[in-house]
Amino acid sequence: MNLDDDRPPADPLAVIARERATAERGLTPDPRMFSWPWGVAWLVGFTLFFLRFGPDGRVFVDLPGWLPLTTLLGLMIAAGVVTGVAGARAGRHVSGPSSRQGALYGVSWSIGFAGMSVVLSQFTGLLSEAMSGLLWAGVMVGLTGVLHMAGGAAFDDRHLFVLGAGISVVNVAGVLAGPGWHSLVVAVAGGGGMLLAGLLGWLRWRR
Structure with a gap:
């Protein structure tokens, strides 16, 4: 009989921390x-807006006028479906206040x-096409941006709050830059920022 088999783990706290992290990762989408x-x-939709409705009415690419908005709305609907399914799958193992909190946030x-x-x-109808x-x-x-910050505050998620604050700053900068430029700023800094945030969040999630 090997007496070493009856000995406790060398570092019980490390084992507990590792098991807890595994459980949290399983419940976190x-x-x-x-x-x-x-x-x-945002990257695709607002880029099309910039190319079709550029600064000072400039048209960089002669796209159909309906294409940018239709593309953006279609991609946003698809994004909503993807995130909704991901959230539902993660929430099916959670009940009580946390589940209701997530549902109300959605x-x-x-x-x-x-x-x-x-x-x-x-x-x-009261504004020009560009200003509208x-x-x-x-x-x-x-x-x-505001809803992201609200979610970060409600779920005590610092990274979500920072993302929302970043979106808000990018949006203000784009609005101040004016029509056309706003689309470029949101496409690059907003859409690109979300892609980067997702990558960084995934790296933290894996660890």
Whole structure:
């Protein structure tokens, strides 16, 4: 009989920490599923806006006028489906206040964007096409940043809060730059920032 088999682990605290990290990773969805779909949507969608509706009305690529908005909305819907499925899969093992908290946060996104769309639609006809586009894009991107910060505060997620704050800063910079430039800033810094945030979050998640 080997008496070494009855000895406790050399470092019980390390074993406990490792098992806890494994359990948490199993309950936490892959961060890429929450950042990359939106990053791709913004990078592609707003790049098309910049190419078609550039600064001072310049057209870099003569695309159909409907294509940028249709592409952006389609990619955002797809991103919403991907993140919704990822969140649902992660939440199926969780019950109680945490599950309700996540569900309410998801509903907040839907209500916030739907309500803001109704409000903005009342002012679209009062502005030029360029300023109307800037208003819609600036408000929607700003709302995204605020909701990310709210989620970071609600779930005690510092990285999510920082991402939301970064989106808000990028949005303000783009709005101040003006129509056309806002699309470029949001595409590169906003969409690219989300892709980078997803990568960094995934690396932390794996560790």
